[in-house]
Amino acid sequence: MTCAAADRSKRAADAAAESRAATVMQAYRFALKPTPRQERALRSHAGAARFAWNWGLARCQEHYAVEGAWYSAMDLHKLWNSEKKADPALAWWRENSKCAYQEAFRDLDRALRDFGKSKQGERKGPRLGFPRFKKRSRCRDSFRLAERSIRCVGTTVTLPRLGTIRTHESTRKLARRLDNGTARILSATVSRTAQRWFVSFTCEVERAAPERHPRPGTAIGVDLGVKTLLVGVDDCGNLIIVEGPKALQSSLRKLRRASRAHSRKTAGSANRRKHAARLARLHAHVANIRADALHKATTDLAQRYAVVVTEDLNVAGMTRHRYLARAVSDQGFGQARRMLAYKTTRNGGRLLLADRWFPSSKQCSGCQAVKAKLPLSERIYRCAFCGLALDRDVNAARNLLQLAASGAESLNACGGTARPGPAGHVPAKQEPGTAPAGETGTAAGQPATAGQQAKPATATLGP
Secondary structure, eight states, X not given: OOHHHHHHHHHHHHHHHXXXXXXXXXXXXXXXXXXXXXXXXXXXXHHHHHHHHHXXXXXXXXXXXXXXXXXXXXXXXXXXXXXXXXXXXXXXGGGSXXXXXXXXXXXXXXXHHHHHHHHTTOSOSSOOOOOOOOOTTTSOOEXXXXXXXXXXXXXXXXXXXXXXXXXXXXXXXXXXXXXHTSEEEEEEEEEEEXXXXXXXXXXXXXXXXXXXXXXXXXXXXXXXXXXXXXXXXXXXXXXXXXXXXXXXXXXXXXXXXXXXXXXXXXXXXXXXXXXXXXXXXXXXXXXXXXXXXHHHHHHHHHHHOSXXXXXXXXXXXXXXXXXXXXHHHHHTHHHHHHHHHHHHHHTTOEEEEEOTTOOTTTBOTTTOOBOSOOOTTOOEEEOTTTOOEEEHHHHHHXXXXXXXXXXXXXXXXXXXXXXXXXXXXXXXXXXXXXXXXXXXXXXXXXXXXXXXXXXXXXXXXXX
16 A cells, blocks of 8 residues: 555544534435336326315415415315315325325415515515416426335335335435434425436435544635636646536537427327427436536545635526526536535535635736736636736636635634625525434424525635
């Protein structure tokens, strides 16, 4: 064994020794392989959840017209239990699991509460509209189950009222945790994407949270771009360039032809449904290629560097640009930042976000002079003061790295939003806490809310 390999092994052993147990919320997603009979049952459950949503929304509208208030999820459940037994037209409800109806009422209750908060200005983000009725041809087939009988063994999963369904890949990673008592399933969400069924288990997992990164002191500045997926410069001066797959751009010709063929088919015909399925498969293929590239790139960065510095980009605003929208969406800036956030925390590192108004591209990494304007067509940064000339993305990555090297690491999850006020992401004020591990195995209950999930630590850095 070489000295470098021995040093890496020692650092990994020290990091493992300093790790602590933490309980986090984690999802495990598997592609299902149902038989024709099981697929009909899956569609029936999705239809039952859709019917429960529409039924509950109609009752809420009637109640609001009289009382001026909505029904809660519990009220809708009680009304459903009394009406399904009295109305002979609802005798088919026994064909599906009761959880499909209950979870649909909970989703409707959450949507109504979010609408009310958004209308009163208590909810951040874009303004939410009133919940709408779901139509079979326009909504996604999905339903959620939360019972103790959910299991996974080998290449199979067991769901209530649906029985044992085969999966395309092995579920041993989750099954092993369930057996040794370090995880418990809270709920299972079954959904259909491009004629393929998936099950996503929301689990409470007890896992080792390292106190520090296996490579402490390492840092990298990452600049996301439309030409390349990311350009990074680390503390050793190494240049890392990851070329994005640009899945949408490479598949654009096929998508256009498939979309044109679909639009020419008679509405409601079997031929139109066939071409709609083909178009959905192409879009799913593009999304899979993009997600695969992002997972590989962000996992590598989180494992190799203790501190990752990137920009707080206004992705929503960039996607409204008439010339950049497609390229920005094709690279997946929002997904890249989300993945870096939880992967750096999982590996004992930190993600630092530069202030949205920090001029990483316009500032010279040599003399710190800032240009007034720098058009996107100018790919080489040339400084008029020190004569520096290099690629604009490399220059931006160097500026981001200098933020981490200038003592900005002490701002980890302790600072607030820098000027000019709330412009999207707000950093956490404190380090995310961890709850003690509870009961293990499969648990019945509601899926955790956003406030119960462990949030990765990020920081906002000023210029």
